[in-house]
Amino acid sequence: MATQAHNLPIIDRFGLAPSTLRALVRRSEIWLAVLGCVTGALSGLFVAGMTACTQWLHEVLFGISSSQRLSAVDTLPYRWFFIAPAAGGLLLVAVAWLHRQYRTGSPVDPIEANALRGGKMSFVDSLYIAVQTVISNGFGASVGLEAGYTQIGSGAASKLGEAFRLRRNDLRILVGCGAAGAIGAAFSAPLAGAFYAFELIIGTYTLASLAPIALASICGVVTASLLVTPNHAVEFAATVEFGxxxxxxxxxxxxxxxxxxxxxxxxxxxxxxxxxxxxxxxxxxxxxxxxxxxxxxxxxxxxxxxxxxxxxxxxxxxxxxxxxxxxxxxxxxxxxxxxxxxxxxxxxxxxxxxxxxxxxxxxxxxxxxxxxxxxxxxxxxxxxxxxxxxxxxxxxxxxxxxxxxxxxxxxxxxxxxxxxxxxxxxxxxxxxxxxxxxxxxxxxxEAIRSALDVGWMFDLTVRRLMRHDVRTVPETMTIDQFRHEFPLGSTQRVVVVDGEDRYRGIVLVADAHSETLAGAGTEHGGNAPITSLLRYQDAALLPWMNIKEAAQRFDATESEALAVIDGTTTRNVVGLLTEAHTLRRYTEELEKARRSLAGD
Structure with a gap:
């Protein structure tokens, strides 16, 4: 059995790690930290490779030596060098066209992935961004490589995390590990790399994320330093005094x-x-x-x-x-x-x-x-x-x-x-x-201000929250008929529809049975149509609204429940959602998010 486990491939043909390894990583923070180390080392390799590629392009296109840096020279030997950035722009367009032939949608960066998608990124799209960044920088455009570093590092981390079927929060941490290793390697600065992940990629600092992020940053620095020479140290001669x-x-x-x-x-x-x-x-x-x-x-x-x-x-x-x-x-x-x-x-x-x-x-x-x-x-x-x-x-x-x-x-x-x-x-x-x-x-x-995980909010839609067993009545029904069909205590509210099942409004059962109504004249008497008691005629929810939008609609209409319609044109009723259920689910998800931040 041990021999068979030893011979298992790291990633099988379905893109998954063996179940034994997956169980170890999902069960133990120590193994998640080990996976963070692997991610950091990969990021360091990517940083070294991209740095070498851009330096080679600078040497070929601008005639500098291997010991020089492009922005450090006073003059360039070639007169025609000024067309290099324009040539890079054309190459960039060609690469983008080629990418569109095989991929649909826009690439997702680490911040967006962690904020909205639970850390899920495409490695192919991340590689595409890294290639574009190398072309841009290598042909002289005034942009940095750091965005490409973090993109490819985080993309590889996300792919690795999906192979191990990590939980949502663990996958977000591993994406942070990729970015931490990349920034740490880029500047030979493990502390800066770690806090880049905490502040910008994960959105917060937690004890649960400390070990994998810190180790990933250190591994990124060590890996890159073995391949390229760090050159960001500053010789500081001044005496620092602050009055x-x-x-x-x-x-x-x-x-x-x-x-x-x-x-x-x-x-x-x-x-x-x-x-x-x-x-x-x-x-x-x-x-x-x-x-x-x-x-x-x-x-x-x-x-x-x-x-x-x-x-x-x-x-x-x-x-x-x-x-x-x-x-x-x-x-x-x-x-x-x-x-x-x-x-x-x-x-x-x-x-x-x-x-x-x-x-x-x-x-x-x-x-x-x-x-x-x-x-x-x-x-x-x-x-x-x-x-x-x-x-x-x-x-x-x-x-x-x-x-x-x-x-x-x-x-x-x-x-x-x-x-x-x-x-x-x-x-x-x-x-x-x-x-x-x-x-x-x-x-x-996009309504995001940081990498804090708000993706659950967008995933929790009205369609998932609503009740499907909606009680409806036609608008031709009279109040007496309504009282007979819905006595007090049978339900709280009923949706009224027209002859084509389109939404007209909501009637509260208590309104139909109120003493004032029972003794009213012909305008609101028992033979009056039920439409005279309609509420929220112009207020309804749509299935694709998220929980935040639903809560805002409840607040704006001051209603306790709203009908869910299938569109603004057809207005067919497909469900009902109450404010109490919405707020309860919202609170539950917030509590889950709080527990994940605390490492529970």
């Missing part, structure tokens, strides 16, 4: 970071709107955007790609001239907005770090012109603003604070960084309400 003036400086810098983040997010959607209003064909937009990026790169190559090389230069202790910093800041922000707005695939994670560092240096240079004594150290300001702007755009104040700590290895600096991160996060939440990811969901019409 009263420094506190004011940090608050102002946090406010500026929040404002700059909102402007950049608005700029991306502004470029998209311009393309739509210009009626430019979708297939040519990435090429046109690439041409603009190429022309901007002729001014300075530092705007190309995500900016890994350039940020190392910006985070040095020196302070360039204010005009030069502002010039690069504007060009990089414009390049990022054009890249994403024209259809290139990627994210603003690393671009926000680069832009934030530029903002911090510009802030110091501006204060130096007014009052040198009040100016913060340029390197400190760069790191602090880098965190503030990243929090504004990406979200995750603790993630970005820990990333700054792991990049600088400077614990005292963390106090200032955390202060700015909190100010920036609070300002964006109060004035704008979205990070870049959730802003994109908002534009698509």
């Amino acid at each position: 009263k003036s420094a506190a004011v400086t940090l608050v102002v810098l946090g406010l500026l970071s929040a404002g700059a983040g909102i402007l950049i997010m608005r700029a991306v959607t502004g470029v998209e709107t311009l393309f739509k209003k210009s009626r430019t064909p979708v297939w040519i937009r990435p090429a046109l955007g690439g041409l603009v990026i190429g022309l901007l790169a002729m001014i300075t190559p530092r705007i190309l790609s995500s900016g890994h090389g350039a940020i190392s230069i910006i985070l040095e202790p020196n302070l360039p001239a204010l005009q030069a910093i502002l010039f690069l800041l504007v060009l990089k922000a414009l390049a990022a907005a054009v890249s994403l707005g024209s259809g290139f695939r990627g994210g603003l994670f690393f671009a926000s770090l680069f832009l934030g560092a530029l903002l911090g240096k510009a802030y110091t240079a501006a204060i130096m012109l007014v009052s040198p004594a009040l100016a913060p150290d340029p390197q400190i300001a760069a790191v602090v603003a880098m965190t503030g702007l990243a929090v504004a755009i990406v979200g995750g104040p603790l993630t970005m604070t820990l990333l700054a700590l792991e990049m600088t290895n400077n614990l005292p600096l963390t106090i200032g960084v955390l202060c700015t991160a909190v100010v920036s996060s609070l300002t964006v939440r109060r004035t704008f309400g979205y990070s870049f990811a959730t802003w994109r969901f908002h534009l698509r019409g």
